[in-house]
Amino acid sequence: MKPTIFLVFLIAGIFAEIKNEDDVLVITNANFKDAITEHPYILIEFYAPWCGHCKALAPEYAKAAKKLLEMESEIKLGKVDATVESELAEKYDVRGYPTLVFSRHGEWIEYSGGRQADDIVNWVLKKTGPSAKDLKTVDEAKALIDEHNVVVIGFFKDQECDEAKVFLKVADGVHDSVFGISSAEELFKEHGVEDKKVVLFKKFDEGKSVFDDEFDHKVLTNFVKVESLPLIIDFNHETAQKVFSGEVKSHLLVFLSSKAGHFDEYVKNLEAAAKKHRKDILFVTINADETDHERILEFFGMKKEEVPAMRIIKLEEDMSKYKPDNPEITSENVMNFVESFVAGKVKRHLLTQDLPEDWDKEHVKVLVGTNFHEVAYNKEKDVLVEFYAPWCGHCKQLVPIYDSLGEKFKDREDIVIAKMDATANELEDVKISSFPTIYLYKKETNEAIEFKDERTLKGLSEFLERGGERDASSEETQETDEDDDAPRKDEL
Numbered sequence: 001m002k003p004t005i006f007l008v009f010l011i012a013g014i015f016a017e018i019k020n021e022d023d024v025l026v027i028t029n030a031n032f033k034d035a036i037t038e039h040p041y042i043l044i045e046f047y048a049p050w051c052g053h054c055k056a057l058a059p060e061y062a063k064a065a066k067k068l069l070e071m072e073s074e075i076k077l078g079k080v081d082a083t084v085e086s087e088l089a090e091k092y093d094v095r096g097y098p099t100l101v102f103s104r105h106g107e108w109i110e111y112s113g114g115r116q117a118d119d120i121v122n123w124v125l126k127k128t129g130p131s132a133k134d135l136k137t138v139d140e141a142k143a144l145i146d147e148h149n150v151v152v153i154g155f156f157k158d159q160e161c162d163e164a165k166v167f168l169k170v171a172d173g174v175h176d177s178v179f180g181i182s183s184a185e186e187l188f189k190e191h192g193v194e195d196k197k198v199v200l201f202k203k204f205d206e207g208k209s210v211f212d213d214e215f216d217h218k219v220l221t222n223f224v225k226v227e228s229l230p231l232i233i234d235f236n237h238e239t240a241q242k243v244f245s246g247e248v249k250s251h252l253l254v255f256l257s258s259k260a261g262h263f264d265e266y267v268k269n270l271e272a273a274a275k276k277h278r279k280d281i282l283f284v285t286i287n288a289d290e291t292d293h294e295r296i297l298e299f300f301g302m303k304k305e306e307v308p309a310m311r312i313i314k315l316e317e318d319m320s321k322y323k324p325d326n327p328e329i330t331s332e333n334v335m336n337f338v339e340s341f342v343a344g345k346v347k348r349h350l351l352t353q354d355l356p357e358d359w360d361k362e363h364v365k366v367l368v369g370t371n372f373h374e375v376a377y378n379k380e381k382d383v384l385v386e387f388y389a390p391w392c393g394h395c396k397q398l399v400p401i402y403d404s405l406g407e408k409f410k411d412r413e414d415i416v417i418a419k420m421d422a423t424a425n426e427l428e429d430v431k432i433s434s435f436p437t438i439y440l441y442k443k444e445t446n447e448a449i450e451f452k453d454e455r456t457l458k459g460l461s462e463f464l465e466r467g468g469e470r471d472a473s474s475e476e477t478q479e480t481d482e483d484d485d486a487p488r489k490d491e492l
Contacts (some may be wrong), residue, residue, distance in 0.1 A: 018078075022062035023069050025078035029085050036103045041075040041128050043102045043111065043120070046082040046089055051097040056115070056237040063117035068124070075124050102127055113175045116238050118149060123175040131171035132179035138190045144180055145201045150228045153180040155188055155197045163196045163215040170220045176242070177228050200227045222247050222279075231274045232267060232283045235293075243284055249315040251282045252338060254329065255297065255307045258287050262308050266329045273335045280342050281312070301351040301424060310334070311349075312341050318431055323349035350426040363406030367420040372427060375418060376441045382415050383441040384451075384464060387422040392435040398455055405460050414443065415464060440468040 018035055019026040027035050027044055036042055045061060047054040065077040082089035082097065092101060092108075100111035104127060113123030132154065135141045145151045152171070156164040159181060171179035182188075193199060198211035198220065209227040213219050225247045233239050235253075243251070254270060256262035267285060274283040286293055288307040297304065300311050300321060308329050312322040324337040324346075340346050352369025359366040367375055367385065376383045386402055388395035406417040422432045430439075430448075438451040440463065449468035453459045 021079075023065035023077070024062055025076055027078040027080045027085075027088075029088050032080075032085075032088060035076075035078055036106065039074070039076045039103075040105050041103070041124065042078055043075070043100060043124055044078045044080060046080045046092065046094045046097065046099040046101075048083050048097045049081065050083075054098045057098055060115060060117045060238070061120065064120035067117060067121050073125075075128060077120075104128065115241050119176045122148070122178050126172070126175055131168055132181040135180045135182040135187060136184055138184075138186050141180060141182065141187055141190070144178065148178045149203045151178045151180060151201045152224055152228075153182060153187075153191075153199050153201065155182055155191070155193045155195065155199070157183050157195045159183055161196070166215045166217055166220060167198060169217055170224060174221060174224050177224055198223075200224060202228065205231050226279060229282070231278060232270050232285060235284050235286045237292075243282065244315070246282060248278075248280070248282045250280060250312060250341070251284050251315070252310060252312050252334075253296075253300075254283070254285050254310045255288045255302065256285055257289050257304075257307050259289050260307075263287075266308055269329055269331045270334055272331050273338045276335075277338055277342060281338060298423070310337065312337070312346070321349045321351070321426075322346045348428070350428060351424055352426070353421065353424050363410045363417060364403060365416060365418040367418050367425070369425040369427065372420065372425070372430075375416065377446045378416070379444050379446065380414070382443050382464065382467065384415070384417050384460075385439050385441065386419040387430075387432045387435065387437045387439070388419060389423045389435040390421060391423075394455075395436045398436055401455065401457050401460070404457050405464075408457070408461060409464065440464070442468060 018031050018038075025035060025039075025042070035044075045054075045057070047057075061077060061079070068075050068077065080088055082094050082099075092099075102109045102111055102124065109127060111123065113119045133140075133144060135144065135153065141153065144153075152174075154164060154167040154171075156167070158164065164181070167179075167181065171181075188195075191199060193210075196215070200209045200211070200223070202208065209223075211220060211223050213223065229242060229246065233243060235243060252270075252273075254266070256266060263285065270283050270285075274281075286296060288297060288304055302309060302311075306327075309327055310324060310329060314320040314322075322341055324333070326333050326337075337346070350369055355368050355371050356366055359368075359371065365375065372385075376385055384405075386395075386398070388398075402417070402419065409415045409417055422435065422437070436455075438455075438460075440449045440451060441447070442449065447468075451460065451463050451468075453463060
């Protein structure tokens with residue numbers, strides 16, 4: 001026996017035992033070093049048992065581990081309970097769950113793939129081998145296509161040509177799709193393609209898409225990302241990441257009830273617009289019956305009674321929402337709504353509540369979308385406005401303090417204390433990204449000054465008395481006083 005082989009067996013004999021659950025290695029602080037030494041390629045998930053996202057990932061993670069085992073791959077999947085192995089979680093800077101990192105011969109790479117089994121397998125395979133599999137025969141190509149939902153094959157007689165280099169660069173950068181490349185004449189004939197062609201094979205919609213554009217890295221990448229998604233996507237735990245992380249940032253969301261048979265009745269009415277505008281808009285169906293989707297309805301200011309309904313959202317523009325004038329989900333109306341939006345003819349839809357009759361009865365005034373500007377931009381008064389979310393823990397803690405502030409300044413004719421539910425009321429000229437956010441709108445100028453000091457009665461009172469001017473003594477401690485865990489609006 002060679003010395004190196006003997007040494008491997010000797011080291012393996014003293015490794016700490018690593019338990020296995022559903023083909024996933026259970027990593028602890030005691031066996032962590034052994035795991036990454038014994039396995040040159042290992043993807044590790046840091047999870048919390050109570051985390052909903054972790055629970056949703058668990059079965060897909062196990063499927064991926066089993067698939068790699070069946071492929072006789074040397075790549076392993078492991079998991080760490082970060083609530084128990086807190087030392088490991090702190091060492092690897094785990095800030096949320098699940099966090100996945102990949103060890104490649106001790107080199108750590110942040111996981112950037114999807115959350116489905118195929119996505120996980122494709123990602124780790126790309127990190128350990130060529131970005132595109134060299135296909136020599138028709139049978140090899142058929143096996144690859146049969147094995148995956150989406151396969152992208154580049155047909156190049158000369159794999160050193162500029163177009164092939166662009167293709168391979170795209171293959172290296174797109175982690176959630178499988179790529180192949182071929183110069184075999186029999187494959188060209190089998191699929192009826194010419195030289196320098198890219199074909200995306202898929203197990204849904206029309207079955208395949210052919211790339212007919214210029215060989216530009218960005219253009220080809222966009223083609224792969226757009227065409228690898230179904231024409232109409234059903235939103236769920238498995239598809240959520242692909243929906244939000246895709247290249248197309250404008251989405252038509254169609255809210256339907258599975259119990260009421262809406263999917264059978266209305267989905268077909270989306271197809272014509274989806275085919276025509278798939279490069280511009282992602283078409284997504286959402287089952288309004290699901291409890292997990294109630295927050296999405298709330299985000300759009302909708303009630304279940306309004307379903308079926310549709311909205312467009314623009315992710316890159318502060319989650320801007322658009323509502324059709326005609327709510328009917330007919331082929332014609334869907335097409336009109338989408339084309340009007342693409343042409344820039346649909347006005348942004350801003351949520352607003354009805355103005356309560358007693359909105360100014362209490363010392364803290366209630367603002368909604370329709371009375372905000374009239375009150376906040378009163379040039380004769382300094383107006384302090386708290387933008388809050390009903391479900392926000394920080395906002396709930398602030399309630400008694402803010403009420404006391406209203407009581408304290410109730411007799412000041414030049415000061416107004418007000419609040420607005422920013423989840424139910426939106427403003428064109430005010431962007432709120434976290435809760436609570438507090439602004440002072442100064443009299444005469446209407447200049448908006450954000451309050452960033454300690455949220456106490458003393459801190460708020462002094463801020464008002466100073467007319468929004470910063471307290472020099474608090475600037476040094478500002479960084480430590482801010483809430484790093486303040487809820488963000490985009491976490492809805």
